[in-house]
Amino acid sequence: LGAIFALFLQRSGKTGLSTVARSNYDVVRNQGMLIPPSTVGEGGVNEGGVVKFEHVFRALSSSTTPEAPAPMPEFSYILVATKALTFAKPSLVESLEPYVTPGKSTIVLIQNGIGIEDALQARWPDNLIITCVSYIGGEQKSPGVVIHQGGTLLTAGPFRGGNLDSPVHSPANERERLDRIAEMLRDGGCNVETLHDPVEMQVNRWRKLAWNVAWNGLTGLTNLDTDAFFASSPYAAPLAVSLMDEITLVARAKGYEIDPLAPECPLPADEKAKLAEKMGLSKRLGQTFYETMVKRGPTTSSMRADVNAGRVLEAEVIYGQPLKYAKELGIRIPMTETVAVLVSAVDARNDGRVKAVA
Template sequence: MPTPEVLIFGAGAVGAFYGSRLAVAGAPVSAVCRSNYAAVKESGFSITSPQFGSYDWRPTRVFSSAADAVAAGVHWSFIVVTTKALPDVSDDSALLEGLVGPGTAIVLVQNGLGVEEPYRQRFPHAAILSAVTVISAAQPSPGHIAHNRWTRINIGPFLPDLESADDKEEESHAATSQAREFAQLLVSGGVTDASAYSHRKLQQVRWHKIAINASFNPSSVLSNGTSNRAMAEDAEMSEHVRGVMEEVLTTAPKVLGAPFPAEFASAETILNSTRKNVSGSRPSMWADWEAGRPMEVEAILGNPIRLARAKGLEMPRMQTLYALIKMAQANRDQLRKSQSRL
């Protein structure tokens, strides 16, 4: 089999970390950068990790934009999308026009729900792979990636049309073997907890992660930067966070038509492990809020609410958080705009 060419689209914290591990596995890995383009073109990435130590990674090719990558004329086996999921800001699927060839798999490593749909609609013949990662990583300065902890990533084919079909149809689908190939590449690169899941299980993982992200992330912003641990330790905040998580965890099985696997953590287990969190870290939504950047509000709150509503289900706690955080963001942006005019 020829070595798969991999393109990381949006090489920030997550993209550069997993890209560097795919490169360790022996794949030629190229990167589309934006604000970090000059630094990465000049010196590549330097990565620090408690697990892998300090190392440098120079992508095979560094592009300043998707259009720049199109001009290179490479056939990509995997295009790994690791931009923030901001459907209210930009439809990033449009930027992949000209990059997706026969047999290309688009791998979406993004938080939230509904992130696959724009890619499926634009590229109906491409394999869409959906991936959920549990990792803590950041890019404190251009080209410097701090991997803090965890590496777990699950990858599954996105095959909503086969939801009620025979399992054999999913098993024989090209996207299923591409998901396995991608997971295997990561394992070869040292990410030993990378694994391939079925379409259904991957969507269950996405919903389960929403329980965590949709409860802690906006609550941190709306309470002026509370850490996850402090939220889990405070009597009222933990009741609030638990309520949101339980709302998501009881609604998701109804939307997906199947109960969560028994091994998925309950709200109580998540709260208990957050109380043991020594780092006192805050969710990345807080960092985006503070920096004046758009937050992943639609992917993390709006889309789950809409998917539930499409099945006649309301999530009032989620709806409250969504309304408040969305308006807070609009007010912040309005204030910044008027201040910049002064």
């Protein structure tokens, strides 16, 4: 997805761009990133283009160090649009070390999952983190060629953590930094929704998590698209809804109400109604998301693609972290726990942490 956001920023004409590349390093350094024209839903079209970078750094690995000019440029914003892989070596913090200017660089985190901000904020307590939920699909078809598969919506807001006495974390600075990057992305064609309340931003992250917990694991473990999964058994759809309902329970216990129409919601009736209207809910969250998926037709997930390709999975941030929260809070989420164990086993196999003998 990083290439798609880079294209939006390049179109704005308001910033220079640098990137960190892995296996496609040589192609990107010599030719840039190509995004062919594509339809992006609701009649929209991304006209595509070639993204050119001022600097292309080689990604840090266990045997290499980033190639960088001396002195290293000071980056105002660092967009992280990689998969959130807990067991990755080097870690995300280690990978970002050469590029983050303490107290100055704003880290824009565009990843799935829950709790993804904590390690970065612990390492750079005086840097602002803008955390984002993306509804944009993309895939690298060949080195340096990325297909924009659909969607332009990005929800972005501040993460409240770190050294809260620092002026970096003042509401005024949070707003200025958030609005500036949002303006550049919008000017380039991205549909950015800004949420200046950190709590409201985490509510949106938990809502996306409920979606991911249902569809990522079920499509990945079965190697079926959503329509095929629903048709496989009369118990398939209720399982998906149950997974989302369980995530709702954990989110509520953590202080984030994502399903105001649930009977368990402790809010007064008038507040429930207002919140449901704001969220666009006429039914419970799980049922609404299920009906939305049915209307979309056959849909797959990035986790299914990762399983089939033998890649590591976003198992911990999507399944492991909410399960840990549930255990700490004494909440039973048996459906989620079952799927979490199975997804973690596939992830461990793909990552080489376990091997089948027979």
